[in-house]
Amino acid sequence: MKRISVLAVVLWVAFSLFLSSASAQSEKNGIAIYKEANELRTKARSKEDREKALQKYQRALEIFRKVNSEKWQALTLNSIGRVYFDRSKYQEALDYYEKALRLHRKVGNVRGEATTLANMGRVYRNLSQFQKALEYQERAVSLHRQVSNLQGEGTALLAMGHTYAGMGQHHKALECKERALEISRQLKNFGDEASALLSLAHTYKDIGDYKKAQKNYEDALEVRRKTGNVQGEAYAMGGLASVHFRLGQFKKALEFREKALEIERRLGNVREEGVELNNMAVIFGSRGQYRKALENYEKALEICRRVGDIKEEATTLSNIGSIYLSLGQYQKALECGAKAMEMRRKIGAIQGEAWSHDLMGRIYQAWGLRQNALANYEKACEITRKIGDKQGESNNYCNHSVMRGRH
Numbered sequence: 001m002k003r004i005s006v007l008a009v010v011l012w013v014a015f016s017l018f019l020s021s022a023s024a025q026s027e028k029n030g031i032a033i034y035k036e037a038n039e040l041r042t043k044a045r046s047k048e049d050r051e052k053a054l055q056k057y058q059r060a061l062e063i064f065r066k067v068n069s070e071k072w073q074a075l076t077l078n079s080i081g082r083v084y085f086d087r088s089k090y091q092e093a094l095d096y097y098e099k100a101l102r103l104h105r106k107v108g109n110v111r112g113e114a115t116t117l118a119n120m121g122r123v124y125r126n127l128s129q130f131q132k133a134l135e136y137q138e139r140a141v142s143l144h145r146q147v148s149n150l151q152g153e154g155t156a157l158l159a160m161g162h163t164y165a166g167m168g169q170h171h172k173a174l175e176c177k178e179r180a181l182e183i184s185r186q187l188k189n190f191g192d193e194a195s196a197l198l199s200l201a202h203t204y205k206d207i208g209d210y211k212k213a214q215k216n217y218e219d220a221l222e223v224r225r226k227t228g229n230v231q232g233e234a235y236a237m238g239g240l241a242s243v244h245f246r247l248g249q250f251k252k253a254l255e256f257r258e259k260a261l262e263i264e265r266r267l268g269n270v271r272e273e274g275v276e277l278n279n280m281a282v283i284f285g286s287r288g289q290y291r292k293a294l295e296n297y298e299k300a301l302e303i304c305r306r307v308g309d310i311k312e313e314a315t316t317l318s319n320i321g322s323i324y325l326s327l328g329q330y331q332k333a334l335e336c337g338a339k340a341m342e343m344r345r346k347i348g349a350i351q352g353e354a355w356s357h358d359l360m361g362r363i364y365q366a367w368g369l370r371q372n373a374l375a376n377y378e379k380a381c382e383i384t385r386k387i388g389d390k391q392g393e394s395n396n397y398c399n400h401s402v403m404r405g406r407h
Contacts, residue, residue, distance in 0.1 A: 027072065030063035034076055041083055045270045047308035054083050071112075074103035078116050088310040088347045090123050097123070111152060114143035118156050125163050126311070128351035128387045133163045154183035154192055158199055165203050166351070167388050173203050194223040194232055201239050205246065214243045234263040234272065238279065245283060254283050271312075274303030278316055285323050293323050314343040314352060321359055330367045337363060354383035 037056035044050045057080045064072040081096035097120045104112040121136035137160045144152035161176035177200045184192035201216035217239040224232035241256035261276040281296035297320045304313035321336030341356035361376035 026063055026067045027069050030060045030067070030069070030072060033063070034060040034072065034079070038079065041079070041086075044086070044307070045268060046306055047087075050083055050087060050308065054080065057083065070103050070107050071109060074100045074107065074109065074112055074116075077103065078112070078119065081116075081119060085119070085123060085126075087308050088126075088349075090127055090348055093123050094120060110143055110147045111149055114140045114147075114149070114152055114156070117143070118159055121159055121163070125159075125166060127348045128166070128389070130163055130167045130388055134160065137163060150183055151187055151189060151192065154180045154187075154189075154196070157183070158192075158196055161199060161203070165206065170203055170207050174200065177203060190223050190227045191229065191232075194220045194227075194229070194236070197223065198235060198239060201243075205239075205243055208246075210243050210247055214240065217243060230263055231267060231269065231272075234260040234267075234269075234276075237263075238276065241279065241283075245286070250283055250287055254280065257283065270303055271307045271309060274300045274307070274309070274312065274316075277303070278312070278319065281319065281323075285319075285326065288326075290323050290327055294320065297323065310343055310347050311349060311352070314340040314347075314349070314356075317343070318356060318359055321363070325359075325363050325366060328366075330363055333363045334360065350383055350387055351389060354380045354387075354389070357383070 033056050037053045037060060040049055040053035040056065044053060057076055061073060061076045061080070064070075064076060077096050077100035081093045081100060084090075084093035084096065097116050101113060101116045101120070104110075104116055117136045118140040121133045121140065124130075124133035124136060137156055140156040141153055141160065144150075144156055157176045158180040161173045161180065164170070164173035164176060177196055181193065181196035181200065184190075184196050197216045197220035201213045201220065204210070204213035204216060217236050221233060221236035221240070224230075224236055237256045237260040241253045241260065244250075244253035244256065257276055257280045261273065261280065264272040264276055277296045277300040281293040281300065284290070284293035284296060297316055301313065301316045301320070304310075304316055317336045318340040321333045321340065324330070324333035324336060337356055337359045341353060341360070344350075344352035344356055357376040357380035361373045361380065364370075364373035364376060
């Protein structure tokens with residue numbers, strides 16, 4: 001009887017070891033698939049690439065659930081959220097981030113929790129829910145400090161700076177971005193340093209301090225070149241182009257845009273190629289070269305649709321509407337403006353909706369339809385006040401001549 005009992009124990013132990021080994025191997029397979037999905041997502045050139053990445057993440061998630069690996073489940077859910085974020089599907093992104101957040105907290109992964117909170121902040125910022133975005137970003141900063149993750153703190157502070165900038169609170173934006181820059185230099189993290197310099201430059205440009213903006217863009221470009229980050233070079237060149245554009249130096253602006261476009265094409269960054277085409281079209285439009293502007297916008301629009309970037313597609317349609325407005329083709333302008341507004345409502349981009357109302361107001365005003373113009377300007381003003389966009393409030397939305405009773 002004893003021999004049977006001992007044999008049973010031995011068999012049970014052997015079976016347990018077999019299950020443990022099989023589980024470990026399954027987890028390893030899941031991690032390999034997860035890494036493949038990451039590669040696909042970061043190098044995605046089309047909607048199809050993102051769909052393939054999503055499918056691989058789902059396969060990895062299924063494996064991690066079977067072996068009860070909650071740590072890897074959380075990481076995968078967070079990555080799936082990023083795929084949906086890139087596709088401007090913000091509610092789906094939030095759903096996955098919420099699931100990831102619960103698991104990070106359950107397994108005690110504070111860094112993972114902080115990263116997910118920061119990602120959720122990005123979603124709320126894109127939805128123009130600035131106060132909510134700040135709440136999540138502040139919690140992320142607090143958690144990174146709790147575990148002495150200085151790099152994570154810097155990244156979260158930079159995100160907070162973006163949110164304050166979106167609210168038109170440039171002083172607070174600069175404070176956050178300056179601290180992020182300080183941290184990146186303390187850690188000798190050149191990638192984060194360049195990102196902070198670029199972000200600071202954006203804010204200086206927004207407040208009209210073009211000298212400081214140019215200096216920060218040039219410093220960022222130098223860091224990117226020193227580290228061999230060609231993609232980063234293109235971003236810095238795009239920033240310098242925007243400064244020259246604001247200064248009315250269209251030839252220089254176009255030169256930098258063309259260099260950035262050449263880099264994006266060489267790297268195969270289709271999405272960024274579309275952004276640069278859009279920006280070049282803005283320059284052509286400002287110079288009255290409307291045919292060239294439309295040609296570039298149409299190319300950019302085709303790319304937006306190919307990669308599934310709804311937010312950028314709406315921006316491009318709105319820009320095309322502005323060109324038709326300049327050409328006096330009001331019906332076409334309205335059609336583009338209406339499509340852009342519909343898309344922004346679809347993804348919940350409230351700030352973008354205000355921009356669409358402002359465009360529609362300008363179109364109706366040029367057409368001589370004063371009441372329609374007034375209704376759109378008032379709606380744009382209402383939205384900007386609701387979301388706390390101080391800069392938008394100080395712009396034409398709430399101070400337009402038609403709202404002050406003048407034609």
